[in-house]
Amino acid sequence: MKTKFRNSERELKPATTFRPNVDPNVVAGVSPRSQFRHAIDRLAEILISGVAFFTIAVIFLIFVYVGKEALPLVWGTSDGATIASPFTGPFTWQPVSTVPKYNVFPLILGTLKVTLIAMLLGTPLALAAALYTAEFAPGRIREWIKPAIELLAGIPSVVLGSFALLVLASWVQDAFGIVYRLNALTAGIALALAIIPIIYTISEDALTAVPRLYREASLALGASKAQTAVRVVFPSAIPGIAAAIILGFGRAIGETMIVLMVSGNSAILSLDPALPVRTLSATIAAEMAEVVVGSGHYRILFFIGTLLFLITAVLNWVGDRFNRRLRERLFGSS
Amino acid sequence: MGSPVKITVSGANFFYGSNQALHDVSMEIRPQFVTALIGPSGCGKSTFLRSLNRMNDLIPGARLEGKVELDGENVYSDSMDVIHLRRRVGMIFQKSNPFPMSSYDNVAYGVRVNGLTKKRIELDEVVEKTLRAAALWDEVKDRLHRSAMSLSGGQQQRLCIARALAVEPEVLLMDEPASALDPISTAKIEELIYDLKRTYTIIIVTHNMQQAARVSDETGFFLSGRLVEFNETKKLFTAPRNRETEDYITGRFG
Numbered sequence: 001m002k003t004k005f006r007n008s009e010r011e012l013k014p015a016t017t018f019r020p021n022v023d024p025n026v027v028a029g030v031s032p033r034s035q036f037r038h039a040i041d042r043l044a045e046i047l048i049s050g051v052a053f054f055t056i057a058v059i060f061l062i063f064v065y066v067g068k069e070a071l072p073l074v075w076g077t078s079d080g081a082t083i084a085s086p087f088t089g090p091f092t093w094q095p096v097s098t099v100p101k102y103n104v105f106p107l108i109l110g111t112l113k114v115t116l117i118a119m120l121l122g123t124p125l126a127l128a129a130a131l132y133t134a135e136f137a138p139g140r141i142r143e144w145i146k147p148a149i150e151l152l153a154g155i156p157s158v159v160l161g162s163f164a165l166l167v168l169a170s171w172v173q174d175a176f177g178i179v180y181r182l183n184a185l186t187a188g189i190a191l192a193l194a195i196i197p198i199i200y201t202i203s204e205d206a207l208t209a210v211p212r213l214y215r216e217a218s219l220a221l222g223a224s225k226a227q228t229a230v231r232v233v234f235p236s237a238i239p240g241i242a243a244a245i246i247l248g249f250g251r252a253i254g255e256t257m258i259v260l261m262v263s264g265n266s267a268i269l270s271l272d273p274a275l276p277v278r279t280l281s282a283t284i285a286a287e288m289a290e291v292v293v294g295s296g297h298y299r300i301l302f303f304i305g306t307l308l309f310l311i312t313a314v315l316n317w318v319g320d321r322f323n324r325r326l327r328e329r330l331f332g333s334s
Numbered sequence: 335m336g337s338p339v340k341i342t343v344s345g346a347n348f349f350y351g352s353n354q355a356l357h358d359v360s361m362e363i364r365p366q367f368v369t370a371l372i373g374p375s376g377c378g379k380s381t382f383l384r385s386l387n388r389m390n391d392l393i394p395g396a397r398l399e400g401k402v403e404l405d406g407e408n409v410y411s412d413s414m415d416v417i418h419l420r421r422r423v424g425m426i427f428q429k430s431n432p433f434p435m436s437s438y439d440n441v442a443y444g445v446r447v448n449g450l451t452k453k454r455i456e457l458d459e460v461v462e463k464t465l466r467a468a469a470l471w472d473e474v475k476d477r478l479h480r481s482a483m484s485l486s487g488g489q490q491q492r493l494c495i496a497r498a499l500a501v502e503p504e505v506l507l508m509d510e511p512a513s514a515l516d517p518i519s520t521a522k523i524e525e526l527i528y529d530l531k532r533t534y535t536i537i538i539v540t541h542n543m544q545q546a547a548r549v550s551d552e553t554g555f556f557l558s559g560r561l562v563e564f565n566e567t568k569k570l571f572t573a574p575r576n577r578e579t580e581d582y583i584t585g586r587f588g
Contacts, residue, residue, distance in 0.1 A: 139394070213431035217494070220389060221444035221501055222421035231447065236434050330434035332484030 063309060069302035081296025086303060093267035093278065095287065095297045102300045104307070106267040110184070110277040114259055115252045117188025117273060118195055122252075123245060125192070126199035134207035135229040146204065153197035161261035164190035169262055176274070182264035184277040190258045195248040202247060206240020207233060239327050246319035250312050256281040280304050340365040340505060340535045341386060346400035348381055348559075350393065355381045357559045358400075363552075365504075368527060368536045370550035370567065372543060374587070377556040379539045383507050386537065387423035388416050404505070421448060424503035428510040430490035432482035432497070437474050440482045440493055441465060444501035460500055468496035469526055488519025495526065506530065508538040512545065524549050543583055547571050555579045 073083040079100075086104040094101040129149065133142050164186060172178065172186045210233045218228040234241075256279075264276025265286065284301050291298045341363040348356035356378045363369050371379040381390065388409065390396045402409040409419060421444075432440050441461045451457055461478070465471040470492040474485070482493055491511060498506060508527070512520040527536060527549045540546050546553050547567060554564040555576070563570060563579045574580040581587055 211431070213427060213429060214433055216389065216392070217425075217427065217431045217433070217497075218443070218447075219392070220387065220420055220425035220427075221447065221497065222417045223444070223447040224417060227447045231443070232433055328481070330481060330483070332481035 066302055066305045066309065070299055070306050073296075073299050073303055077294075077296040077299055079296040081300055083303075085296070086300060091269040093283070095291075095300065100297065102296070104280070104300075104304060106269040107278055107280045107283055107304070108307075109269055109271075110263070110267065111253060111279040111281070113184050113271065113273065113277055114187045114191060114263060114279055115249065117185060118191035118252045119245075119249060121189060122192035122195045122248065123199060126196045126244075126248070127203055127241065129196075130200050130204040130207055131229060131234060134204050135225070135233060146201075149197050149200050152193075153201065157194055157255060157257040158261075160190060160193055161258045164193075164258060164262045178274045180264060180274065180276050182262050182276055183274050184263065185273040187259050187263035187277065187279075188273070190262050191252050191255055194255055194258060195252050198251055199244045199248040202244035203237065203241040206237040206244065209240065210236045236330070238330065239323050242319060242323050242326065246316060246323075249315060249319075253312060253315075254281055254308065256285045260285050280308050284308075338365055339363065340405065341537075342401070342403040342406075343382075343386075344401045344403075346382070346385065346398060346402065348378070348385060348390070348398050349396065351395040355559050356385075356398075359559075359561045361554060361561060361564055363535060363537060365535045366531055366533070367552055368531050368538060368550040370546035370553045371537065371539045371556060372541075372546050372553060372582075373556035373562075374582070375541075378559040379554075379556045380509055381559075382556065382561075383509055383537060383539050384425075386505070386507055387420050387425055389420075389425065391416065421501050422503055423505040423507060424498035424501065426491070426494055426498055426506065426508040426511045428513055430487060430494050430514070432485070432490050432493050434481065434483055436479045437465075437482045437485065437493055438478040441496050441500050444497060448501055450501070464496040464499040465493075467499055467530070468492045469522065469529075470496055486519070488515050488522060491515060491519070491523060492526065495523075495530075499530075503534065505535045505537065508536065510539050510541060513541060520545070543571075555582060557582070 073081060073085075076082045081100070081102060085102040089101055089103050091103050091105050092101040093103060093106050129145075133145050137145060165182075168190055169181050169186045172183075172189060173181050176185065178185070214232050214236055215228055218232045219225070223231070259277075259279045260282040263279060263282060265278045265282060266276035267278040267283075268275050284304055287297070288301055291301060339362045341361075343359060343361045343363075346356055346359040347354060348359075359378075359382060371383065373379050384390045385398055386402060386404075386409070390398070398410060404419070404422065408414065433443065435443075438461055441464055442457050445451060445457060445460055451460070462471060462475075465474060470489060473489060474493070477484075482490065485493060491514075495506075495511075512523045515523065524545065527538065530536060531551075538546075538550065550567045552565065553567045553570045555562045555570065555574075555578075557578055563574060563576045565575070570579065571583055574583060
């Protein structure tokens with residue numbers, strides 16, 4: 001029986017394995033059909049690259065435009081503004097007085113002050129919340145806590161600003177007994193609300209992406225859940241967490257509407273968080289609509305735009321370098 | 335037989351929710367023996383292994399009926415300190431999983447979290463001693479403070495063994511420790527197991543029957559959640575008492 005079966009199998013073989021359904025006149029692999037497919041593939045490739053290049057070009061051209069509008073400062077505008085004016089004279093931003101003063105240091109200091117407050121408040125909160133959700137929260141709580149915080153990221157900043165202006169500002173003023181209702185502290189707290197969801201979401205993803213094997217290895221060594229979270233999971237997720245913080249910082253430094261609404265918009269050169277403050281971004285937003293096109297003031301505003309762009313770019317670069325080195329130390333390669 | 339017993343499992347039924355993974359498993363594991371667990375995928379041998387140090391506790395809905403005793407102490411009693419249990423019963427995983435930190439910090443991790451010592455000199459000693467015990471010292475002594483992730487797969491697995499040894503366990507559970515390694519690294523791990531059994535009680539899950547035959551003193555054959563046969567390795571492989579065992583070790587299925 002067995003041999004007979006084998007024989008019949010062998011007889012069948014040629015018919016089942018050799019299928020001459022390819023046109024013998026065409027070289028293997030380049031039938032008209034596969035040529036057509038190849039052409040489609042090429043077309044898709046070109047199309048996708050084209051779209052990508054277009055996007056990059058648009059972003060690049062925006063920067064070129066901003067830079068170009070600021071460029072005449074290099075040889076000086078007709079009303080006497082030069083590339084040096086943002087960095088000279090008294091530390092005052094008075095662009096529309098009879099003798100305009102364009103010193104940007106109060107604006108830079110204001111931006112850094114508000115951003116720093118927002119980061120100092122927002123980062124620990126966001127990271128603690130992320131660690132809690134990723135490592136300790138029971139399944140059901142985690143299921144609604146993450147979407148809830150992510151929803152917070154979708155709140156338009158003008159809504160956050162309104163809340164801060166109408167409610168938060170009074171609370172902060174009462175709690176700290178501050179003279180000025182709108183000040184750097186209030187703006188920083190409001191800004192923290194805007195960056196918490198960003199830092200939270202990305203770092204939570206980074207924490208959840210840490211392989212289960214690390215947790216198991218740690219627990220199997222007799223480490224507690226908390227030790228595992230703090231000493232293994234968190235350090236393993238550091239590259240992702242660093243990226244989250246950098247993104248949060250980028251948002252904080254560029255955020256306009258919230259600071260425009262609640263910072264008080266006074267360009268005061270001071271480290272005191274209880275004083276009103278004016279940021280680079282809010283200055284552009286507040287003054288761009290009323291400035292005479294082509295005037296020194298106009299050029300300086302574009303120069304501030306360039307400055308903001310450069311600050312974020314340098315920051316991203318530094319963060320990237322830091323991240324790379326960290327990755328190398330943790331994982332042995334980048 | 336009257337010989338000493340390290341771990342006694344009696345009448346263990348294990349459930350993942352309503353799905354029963356182990357059926358009435360009883361087994362006595364002797365100290366300073368290598369006990370191999372073999373069987374086809376999904377037969378419950380890993381579940382059995384992970385119930386010995388309560389790693390299954392991490393899976394929601396998992397529960398064990400029956401008794402697991404370590405030196406006569408019920409592992410699943412309320413008074414059992416799981417953290418202490420896991421220190422006594424170390425574990426090596428299928429996929430080598432060093433933490434993304436330096437080799438030194440990997441080995442020192444268990445010592446640090448258990449607060450065994452804080453002195454740098456003592457820690458250095460533990461690290462060197464355990465790396466030597468894991469036959470890795472000569473290969474990593476010059477790169478102790480570089481990321482463990484840059485080691486080769488076999489080195490990583492030996493590092494994980496060193497990491498487990500550093501907390502001075504009594505029992506080592508190995509879940510297919512060499513299944514992802516090349517033959518040379520596998521041979522090194524097997525040699526290591528041979529050396530380690532003088533000090534530790536080792537239980538190893540393996541898919542590789544030659545490996546079980548080479549390294550173990552006793553072997554248990556699992557099938558569909560039941561312990562079909564448990565015997566001296568030599569006897570089990572040369573004269574299996576059970577038909578299913580014979581079919582499996584001769585390669586008729588699995």
